[in-house]
Amino acid sequence: MTSTPKGLQTTNSILGKVMEALATFIPSDVEVTRVQFEGAKIALYARKPEILLIDKPYIVPSVVNSIRKRIVVRSDPSVRRSEADAERLIRSILPKEAGITNIVFDPTLGEVVIEAKNVGLAVGKDGSNLNRIIQETKWIPRVLRSPQISSRTITQVRQVLYSESKERERFLRSLGEAIFRPLTFEGNEVITRFLGGFREVGRSCILVETRESKVMLDCGINPGASRFPEMFPRLDIDELDLSDLDAVVVSHGHLDHCGAIPFLYKYGYDGPIYCSEPTLPIMTLVQLDFLDVMTKNGYIPPYDQKDVRSMIVHTIPIRYGYVVDIAPDIKLTLWNAGHILGSSIVHLHIGEGLFNIVYTGDFKYGKTMLFEPAHASFPRAESLIIESTYGAPKDLMAPRTEVEASFVNIVNSCVEKGGKVLIPTPAIGRAQEILMVVNEYMESGKLEKIPVYIEGMVNEATGIHTAYPEYLSRDIRDKILHENVNPFKSEWFIVVNDASDREEALAPNRPAIIIATSGMMEGGPVIEYFKNLCEDPRNTLLFVSYQVEGTLGRKLKNGLKEVTLPDEYGKMQLYQVKMEVLSIEGFSGHSDRRQLLRYVGGMKPKPRRVVVCHGEESKAINLASTINRMLKIEASSPINLEALRFI
Numbered sequence: 001m002t003s004t005p006k007g008l009q010t011t012n013s014i015l016g017k018v019m020e021a022l023a024t025f026i027p028s029d030v031e032v033t034r035v036q037f038e039g040a041k042i043a044l045y046a047r048k049p050e051i052l053l054i055d056k057p058y059i060v061p062s063v064v065n066s067i068r069k070r071i072v073v074r075s076d077p078s079v080r081r082s083e084a085d086a087e088r089l090i091r092s093i094l095p096k097e098a099g100i101t102n103i104v105f106d107p108t109l110g111e112v113v114i115e116a117k118n119v120g121l122a123v124g125k126d127g128s129n130l131n132r133i134i135q136e137t138k139w140i141p142r143v144l145r146s147p148q149i150s151s152r153t154i155t156q157v158r159q160v161l162y163s164e165s166k167e168r169e170r171f172l173r174s175l176g177e178a179i180f181r182p183l184t185f186e187g188n189e190v191i192t193r194f195l196g197g198f199r200e201v202g203r204s205c206i207l208v209e210t211r212e213s214k215v216m217l218d219c220g221i222n223p224g225a226s227r228f229p230e231m232f233p234r235l236d237i238d239e240l241d242l243s244d245l246d247a248v249v250v251s252h253g254h255l256d257h258c259g260a261i262p263f264l265y266k267y268g269y270d271g272p273i274y275c276s277e278p279t280l281p282i283m284t285l286v287q288l289d290f291l292d293v294m295t296k297n298g299y300i301p302p303y304d305q306k307d308v309r310s311m312i313v314h315t316i317p318i319r320y321g322y323v324v325d326i327a328p329d330i331k332l333t334l335w336n337a338g339h340i341l342g343s344s345i346v347h348l349h350i351g352e353g354l355f356n357i358v359y360t361g362d363f364k365y366g367k368t369m370l371f372e373p374a375h376a377s378f379p380r381a382e383s384l385i386i387e388s389t390y391g392a393p394k395d396l397m398a399p400r401t402e403v404e405a406s407f408v409n410i411v412n413s414c415v416e417k418g419g420k421v422l423i424p425t426p427a428i429g430r431a432q433e434i435l436m437v438v439n440e441y442m443e444s445g446k447l448e449k450i451p452v453y454i455e456g457m458v459n460e461a462t463g464i465h466t467a468y469p470e471y472l473s474r475d476i477r478d479k480i481l482h483e484n485v486n487p488f489k490s491e492w493f494i495v496v497n498d499a500s501d502r503e504e505a506l507a508p509n510r511p512a513i514i515i516a517t518s519g520m521m522e523g524g525p526v527i528e529y530f531k532n533l534c535e536d537p538r539n540t541l542l543f544v545s546y547q548v549e550g551t552l553g554r555k556l557k558n559g560l561k562e563v564t565l566p567d568e569y570g571k572m573q574l575y576q577v578k579m580e581v582l583s584i585e586g587f588s589g590h591s592d593r594r595q596l597l598r599y600v601g602g603m604k605p606k607p608r609r610v611v612v613c614h615g616e617e618s619k620a621i622n623l624a625s626t627i628n629r630m631l632k633i634e635a636s637s638p639i640n641l642e643a644l645r646f647i
């Protein structure tokens with residue numbers, strides 16, 4: 001027997017359709033009490049959710065099929081056991097061997113998150129344990145893997161989400177109303193405005209406009225900017241009103257792509273951020289570190305922790321490959337970009353088959369230890385916006401085996417001299433790749449077995465990697481999931497947490513590898529190490545990642561021999577650079593010139609129009625003209641503030 005849930009009414013036409021479908025498909029003994037938007041999903045609250053979740057699991061898919069919207073089933077608060085009772089029951093249901101490390105309740109959504117060391121044992125055969133939890137407690141369980149290296153940032157993000165869960169529910173409900181609002185404007189118009197990161201590396205930002213909606217892709221800062229206004233994208237244009245921006249999509253958690261996001265909240269944006277699951281903790285980590293570094297360098301940061309918190313509350317993490325409605329006429333899908341953990345190629349589908357944009361963000365079209373190559377095939381794609389960090393004809397990287405061999409040589413010859421190797425890395429990405437290489441070559445005996453000091457923030461970022469094995473390359477994922485091996489752990493690694501650890505790392509006449517942030521030497525502990533090590537010619541400074549123009553890293557790479565830096569009392573001191581300064585490009589998380597061209601040429605379907613971004617002026621121009629000439633695809637390298645009407 002079916003009937004319309006009693007007392008349910010709505011003026012929204014989508015919710016109206018859902019109600020009709022419910023009346024047709026859902027038996028009345030489910031006792032639906034509430035139906036509401038939860039972002040682009042529909043949440044269905046019921047007194048007997050177990051009927052839909054366990055007894056008759058085929059019902060919800062048929063409703064989804066008829067309304068073509070995702071549905072989540074939630075329990076009505078009145079039927080849930082108290083949190084204390086529920087926790088006791090859960091602990092009695094799950095076997096000891098599951099290794100529960102944490103149980104957290106989210107009363108707004110009626111979910112209980114169980115962190116366990118062994119997810120398979122916690123879930124039970126065919127989900128039997130989870131079903132029992134639903135039946136006995138009426139809380140809906142979600143089991144997450146406890147990270148092998150615990151991450152403070154992940155805990156912090158979860159705490160914000162739980163403590164602000166009422167606010168988040170309100171936000172998700174109004175977001176749903178906005179996404180599924182009736183279309184005011186029909187019409188075929190797709191315009192992109194380039195607000196930052198064009199013919200430059202840094203402050204990436206693009207605005208995509210249709211007559212109905214506005215979506216921003218990335219909003220980063222320029223870490224090499226010498227003047228404050230040049231640090232930010234051009235958010236001051238008339239066409240941008242933060243209050244009518246529908247969504248912001250973040251391709252990945254590097255500062256030059258996400259560093260200005262909290263700034264949007266400070267100035268009135270209160271809409272959603274879409275990104276992959278690991279990107280949320282990663283961007284939180286790098287933004288908080290950015291605030292810290294700015295304050296320590298005596299600057300007033302452009303936003304504060306409160307704005308980072310607002311960003312967390314408004315972020316909607318999505319998995320690779322899921323299609324999500326983000327505006328009445330725009331659908332978003334994220335795909336692996338192979339650049340850093342959670343980095344995404346952004347696919348926007350506009351209108352019903354009207355137009356498609358692929359934005360690569362930063363991407364690697366080649367296999368690395370950590371990631372599979374970037375995704376290159378899409379259901380439809382008329383246009384491509386592609387990075388060009390290594391877009392010049394000379395930007396060819398040696399094969400990976402050669403790159404690793406030269407890394408081993410550099411370290412071994414420095415050790416022979418009795419020196420230390422200082423490697424500046426961004427916390428996320430290159431650091432983990434280098435750790436894996438170091439461990440592998442030390443184990444095989446090719447690399448001298450010396451202590452490897454890892455600064456705390458790098459270790460924190462590594463912890464985030466172990467929490468999201470699904471986003472790593474197949475081999476590493478298998479190590480974590482099936483062999484329960486932590487691939488980032490090694491007997492030679494020492495995590496530096498305080499001044500005495502740092503002293504140990506700097507102890508004279510003891511060869512060591514030191515991995516420290518920031519990657520472009522714009523602050524962070526790497527500066528302290530550098531000041532201590534730079535005047536001894538036995539030491540080596542080894543760059544393994546891209547150095548943006550204007551940064552200290554870039555200047556040193558270009559041969560700067562004298563550096564003025566503040567000493568421990570803040571007094572400026574002159575340092576002579578006598579240490580060897582070397583650079584290896586092949587570990588880069590970016591595609592080299594060959595990979596960039598191979599990506600454009602091999603992308604499916606072939607794009608009709610290419611826009612080149614994220615590269616120094618000459619590289620962006622050169623890559624665009626090569627794409628024109630060699631691949632016969634219309635390509636351009638616009639400058640900031642230019643706009644392009646696709647259709």
Ligand SMILES: [Zn+2]
Nearest residue numbers: 252254339362
């Ligand atoms: Zn990046």
